[in-house]
Structures are given as C-alpha cells and as structure tokens.
Amino acid sequence: MSRLARRATLALAALAAAAAAALPAAAQPFPSRTLTVIVPFAAGGPTDTVTRLVAESMGRELGQTIVVENAGGAGGTIGAQRVANAKPDGYTLLLHHIGMATTPTLYRRLAYDPVGGFETIGLVTEVPMTLVAKKDFPANTLAEAIAVIRRDQEKLNYANAGIGAASHLCGLLLMKAVDAPMTTVPFRGTGPAMQEVISGRIDLMCDQTTSTTEQIKSGAIKVFATTTPARLEALPEVPTSAEAGLPEFQVTVWHGLYAPKGTPAEITGRLSKALQVALADPKLVARFAELGTAPVAAAMATPEAHRKFWLADIAKWKPIIQGAGQYAD
The missing domain is CATH 3.40.190.10 (Periplasmic binding protein-like II)
Structure with a gap:
C-alpha cells in the first residue's frame, strides 16, 4: 500500500471514530449506565423494602446497577416531583404506592402534574x-x-x-x-x-x-x-378484619413503577419487560412471601394495565377524600 493510500485509510478510520464518538446517548443501547429509582419515603419503610428487592432483580436483568435513593417528605410528593422533573431518558424512575392515586385529590396545589407528569411502566405488588x-x-x-x-x-x-x-x-x-x-x-x-x-x-x-x-x-x-378478605400465608394465625368483626375495615396497598412523562415507549417497554422478569425471580417471590405479599401477574406489570388500574383508583379515592374534607394543603 502506498503512503498516500495509507494516509487515506487512516483518515477514514479517524473520521469513523469521530462519528461514533459524536453519536447521541439515545443511539446507544438502553441502558448503558447506572439507573436510579427514587423512593418518596424514608429508608426502612415498606415501599423502600419492596423497591430494593425489585431493583436488585431488575438490575441483573438489565445488566446495570440500579441505585435506590430515598427522597421522603410531604406525603411522597417531594420524591415524585423530582422524577416528574427529571430527564425523560429512563435513567431516573419512581417506585410509589397507592399514594399516586390519592395525591391528585389530597393536594390541590402542586408544582408538578401528579397524573400527566408520568409514564407508567408496570404494577409491582399489592400489599x-x-x-x-x-x-x-x-x-x-x-x-x-x-x-x-x-x-x-x-x-x-x-x-x-x-x-x-x-x-x-x-x-x-x-x-x-x-x-x-x-x-x-x-x-x-x-x-x-x-x-x-x-x-x-x-x-x-x-x-x-x-x-x-x-x-x-x-x-x-x-x-x-x-385488612384482607382472606388470612395471609405469612401470618396464618392473624384473623382478618372481617373475621374479627370489622368487615368495613379493608384496604390493600399497591405499588407501581413510573418514568418521567415523555420517556420513549421503547424504553418504558424495555423496563417493563425487565420488571416482569424480576417479578418472576424465585428469590424475589420467596422474599415477598416472607413479607406477606406477592408479585402481580405479568399481565399487570405492563404500562397499559398499570395506567388503567391507576386511573380507576384515582376515581375510587376522589369522593372518599372529598367526603372526609381532609386535604394536605
């Protein structure tokens, strides 16, 4: 190869390398770095416990570390606002509970949209x-x-x-x-x-x-x-509220995973599939059972099923909260 040809080859290689380096992050396979899941409550609480188990299993499936960060306060709205305002690239997520269904009514003035500010990824468990x-x-x-x-x-x-x-x-x-x-x-x-x-x-x-x-x-x-219709496998000796004479005292707490509004569908879809794999992990299932709960069915760990369930629960709690006349602001 002549000196001129070698120079041309080197020049082309340099241009190719420069073009690859200039590719936007979105062109890289997702995920290509550490993810963060915000828990809008203090460490050691039930939502924190659920999140850490899910994050560990999802991280293995995604091939990336998932860091759990606690941002408690104001009934979960501080952490939720952080995620609503985060870059919609799938690297900052929110794992929240039933509060996502009550916040739109409990809080009349918020610095973020408690419904329109998020993309759903999938339900996790009903505790x-x-x-x-x-x-x-x-x-x-x-x-x-x-x-x-x-x-x-x-x-x-x-x-x-x-x-x-x-x-x-x-x-x-x-x-x-x-x-x-x-x-x-x-x-x-x-x-x-x-x-x-x-x-x-x-x-x-x-x-x-x-x-x-x-x-x-x-x-x-x-x-x-x-507060369940049937006794729990983890606490078989504990009666239900109905058995104990208070049938109207029944409530369970569901958890779901969210991304900021505008996160691309291919990314929320990838996260949803990783969540479904995580919820089928025998170690996670066993640990959930020890804590008195179980993962949702795979069909509920999808963006579509999650959003439908969430919106229905918002409608359910709205008249109850308004009837009580108790608001957070």
Whole structure:
C-alpha cells in the first residue's frame, strides 16, 4: 500500500471514530449506565423494602446497577416531583404506592402534574395491611382493641408516615369504622413511625405487611388483624378484619413503577419487560412471601394495565377524600 493510500485509510478510520464518538446517548443501547429509582419515603419503610428487592432483580436483568435513593417528605410528593422533573431518558424512575392515586385529590396545589407528569411502566405488588400496636397495649384481640380505642380515644395516639401515606389512609378508614378519632402523629416515613411503636411511645399504627411482618413474628409489636378478605400465608394465625368483626375495615396497598412523562415507549417497554422478569425471580417471590405479599401477574406489570388500574383508583379515592374534607394543603 502506498503512503498516500495509507494516509487515506487512516483518515477514514479517524473520521469513523469521530462519528461514533459524536453519536447521541439515545443511539446507544438502553441502558448503558447506572439507573436510579427514587423512593418518596424514608429508608426502612415498606415501599423502600419492596423497591430494593425489585431493583436488585431488575438490575441483573438489565445488566446495570440500579441505585435506590430515598427522597421522603410531604406525603411522597417531594420524591415524585423530582422524577416528574427529571430527564425523560429512563435513567431516573419512581417506585410509589397507592399514594399516586390519592395525591391528585389530597393536594390541590402542586408544582408538578401528579397524573400527566408520568409514564407508567408496570404494577409491582399489592400489599396487605395490618393493624398493630405497642406490645403492652391493653388488648389482645381486635374486639378488645376497639373497646379500648372507643373508651380512651382522647388519650391514644396513632402513628402514620405523613398525610397521604398508606398508614394515614388506613388510619382514616379505621377511625371511621370504629367511630372514634384518635390523636394522629405524622412521621417522615414508616420506618421512624414503626420505631416509635416498638419503643412504646406510640400506641397504634396500621401499616403494610412488608413493614410489620418481621416485627410481629419477633414479638416487638402486637397485631390485631389483617385488612384482607382472606388470612395471609405469612401470618396464618392473624384473623382478618372481617373475621374479627370489622368487615368495613379493608384496604390493600399497591405499588407501581413510573418514568418521567415523555420517556420513549421503547424504553418504558424495555423496563417493563425487565420488571416482569424480576417479578418472576424465585428469590424475589420467596422474599415477598416472607413479607406477606406477592408479585402481580405479568399481565399487570405492563404500562397499559398499570395506567388503567391507576386511573380507576384515582376515581375510587376522589369522593372518599372529598367526603372526609381532609386535604394536605
């Protein structure tokens, strides 16, 4: 090869390399770097627990690390706003619970669109709730607990993870069902609230099995009932609220994965498929079972099914919240 030909070949190679380097990030296979999932509640809470299990399994399927970041406060709206305002490239996601269905009504003024600001990726799990108390609470059954609540309602305190949190909604339902309001004490997340129940400084709390099951089994707290139609495999000895005489006290908490509005469909589709693989992971299924819950069916872990379910739940909770007249702002 002549010197001129070699120079031409080298020049072409250099141009090809420069063109490859200039390709936009969108042209690279997704994902090509670390992803972040925002949990809009404190570390150690039920949504945080679910997220870390899902992130670990999804990361293996995607071939990238998924970092879980807690951004609690304001009933989950601080973390949700961060994701709504994030670049819609699939690298910043939100894993939130039923609060995504109540926020549009609970908050009348928000700095982001609580519905139009997100793309759905898929549902994750539907978690049962349990009514629990400090271990020396003077009752051993739900009937006895109701009697104590009605008698001492002005003296008792009830913990929640903030307005709009699952524990807050469950508490509203409980107090309506027994017709006995208690002093509510909001915390910055379920983890801190649970620690106060364990310490004995808080009397009662209603929270997801992902947060309470291990504490119940260890004897750190007392349990009166689950808020489900049937008993739970993880807590077979605990009666349902209906069995215990309070059939109107039923609620479960679903979780879903979201991306910022405008995230391309091919990216949300890739994330949805990774989520479906993660939810079928035997290790995740087993760990969920230990926590008293189970992954949703694969058909529900899709963007379309998730959005349909979400919008229906917004419509369900709207009249309940408006009827109670309790808003977060």
